Amino acid sequence: MEPVYLDYAATTPVDPRVAERMAGCLTLDGIFGNPASRSHIYGWRAEEAVEAARREVADLINADPREIVWTSGATEANNLALKGVAEAAEARGRHIITSCIEHKAVLDPCHYLMQRGWEVTWLQPDSSGLIHPEQVAAALRPDTVLVSVMHANNELGTVNNVAAIGALCRAREVLFHVDAAQSVGKLPVDVGALQVDLLSISAHKLYGPKGAGALYVRRRPPVALAPQIHGGGHERGMRSGTLATHQLVGFGQACALANLELAEEAERILRIRNIFLEEVLADPGAQLNGHPSQRLPGIANISFAGVDGEALLLSLRDVAVSTGSACTSASLEPSYVLKAIGVSDELAHASIRFSFGRFTTEEQARFAAARVQAAVAALRG
Numbered sequence: 001m002e003p004v005y006l007d008y009a010a011t012t013p014v015d016p017r018v019a020e021r022m023a024g025c026l027t028l029d030g031i032f033g034n035p036a037s038r039s040h041i042y043g044w045r046a047e048e049a050v051e052a053a054r055r056e057v058a059d060l061i062n063a064d065p066r067e068i069v070w071t072s073g074a075t076e077a078n079n080l081a082l083k084g085v086a087e088a089a090e091a092r093g094r095h096i097i098t099s100c101i102e103h104k105a106v107l108d109p110c111h112y113l114m115q116r117g118w119e120v121t122w123l124q125p126d127s128s129g130l131i132h133p134e135q136v137a138a139a140l141r142p143d144t145v146l147v148s149v150m151h152a153n154n155e156l157g158t159v160n161n162v163a164a165i166g167a168l169c170r171a172r173e174v175l176f177h178v179d180a181a182q183s184v185g186k187l188p189v190d191v192g193a194l195q196v197d198l199l200s201i202s203a204h205k206l207y208g209p210k211g212a213g214a215l216y217v218r219r220r221p222p223v224a225l226a227p228q229i230h231g232g233g234h235e236r237g238m239r240s241g242t243l244a245t246h247q248l249v250g251f252g253q254a255c256a257l258a259n260l261e262l263a264e265e266a267e268r269i270l271r272i273r274n275i276f277l278e279e280v281l282a283d284p285g286a287q288l289n290g291h292p293s294q295r296l297p298g299i300a301n302i303s304f305a306g307v308d309g310e311a312l313l314l315s316l317r318d319v320a321v322s323t324g325s326a327c328t329s330a331s332l333e334p335s336y337v338l339k340a341i342g343v344s345d346e347l348a349h350a351s352i353r354f355s356f357g358r359f360t361t362e363e364q365a366r367f368a369a370a371r372v373q374a375a376v377a378a379l380r381g
């Protein structure tokens with residue numbers, strides 16, 4: 001029997017309805033053309049398919065299709081946002097504000113910029129993983145050019161009050177970037193209401209394919225952004241390279257499905273997660289990390305006191321989960337996110353992120369909860 005997949009925050013399987021559309025964009029009888037080919041129907045059809053997908057992505061976040069720049073994923077979108085703004089705004093200032101619990105795809109570009117002379121203010125989350133608007137307000141300086149704060153944290157599921165941060169950045173005329181890789185498709189995201197200037201999305205976190213993503217770039221007021229990939233001037237010069245028609249069509253379809261099903265799905269996943277939590281948190285040594293209510297429906301990060309995390313993972317062979325984030329689980333260092341919210345090293349090592357999604361059943365949640373309870377009981381001896 002395959003283990004139950006409870007690692008939807010690391011990646012989601014492609015929805016079969018998405019896969020079907022993608023398959024129609026590969027072979028000679030499908031939409032395989034180069035969207036940039038202007039001289040024949042193969043190219044025109046591909047362009048049409050890619051532009052329809054662009055509208056579907058834009059619709060999900062209430063943007064204009066012209067504000068969507070295709071990328072290879074949220075990592076590239078974050079790199080384009082951070083380095084692109086930094087480079088374009090260099091003359092105005094070299095100060096950036098972000099949080100120390102961002103995804104590595106924000107932290108690493110910030111470190112890169114620091115090596116090149118930019119100053120970065122790292123905001124500390126509170127014990128629930130929230131970054132407060134007042135912290136951002138206090139950190140703003142005359143030379144601040146960009147604030148980057150994630151919408152939903154990938155390890156904890158905690159959801160920031162992005163609209164309040166957006167309002168104060170707008171008032172101070174400082175650009176605001178949001179890494180929304182975990183929230184788009186899971187929570188309503190409206191770039192107008194959130195007052196963001198740049199927002200990163202990843203297709204494979206919302207039942208689309210890996211290797212596709214987008215950066216939302218506001219048109220009014222316009223955002224000056226220096227391209228990071230040159231070669232042909234695709235995407236209005238902001239990101240060159242032949243567009244991957246099948247990936248983008250899949251991404252678009254995934255967004256269209258999310259738009260239709262989001263509310264109902266969030267409710268269903270929340271119900272399943274709560275069934276799981278009710279059983280697992282019955283153990284007084286188990287503690288839910290992150291914010292109790294301001295959180296994604298699908299993520300539950302739990303610390304198990306008195307249990308070795310590695311041993312727990314090893315004994316949970318029937319459940320596919322991750323300790324901390326997928327990117328750091330290979331190292332022995334405990335999660336920097338858990339450390340930042342004040343979880344001890346020992347407890348951080350004994351923490352597991354369970355993440356639920358579209359194909360998780362109630363039966364799977366109950367099965368996983370029973371396995372966790374049995375494993376924890378066995379390890380406590």
Ligand SMILES: *Cc1c(COP(=O)(O)O)cnc(C)c1O
Pocket residue numbers: 009010072073074075076103105150152153154179180181182201202203204205211212213
């Ligand atoms: C997954 C993830 C990313 C990276 O996205 P890719 O599309 O895999 O490059 C960035 N930020 C957050 C919050 C994520 O969850």
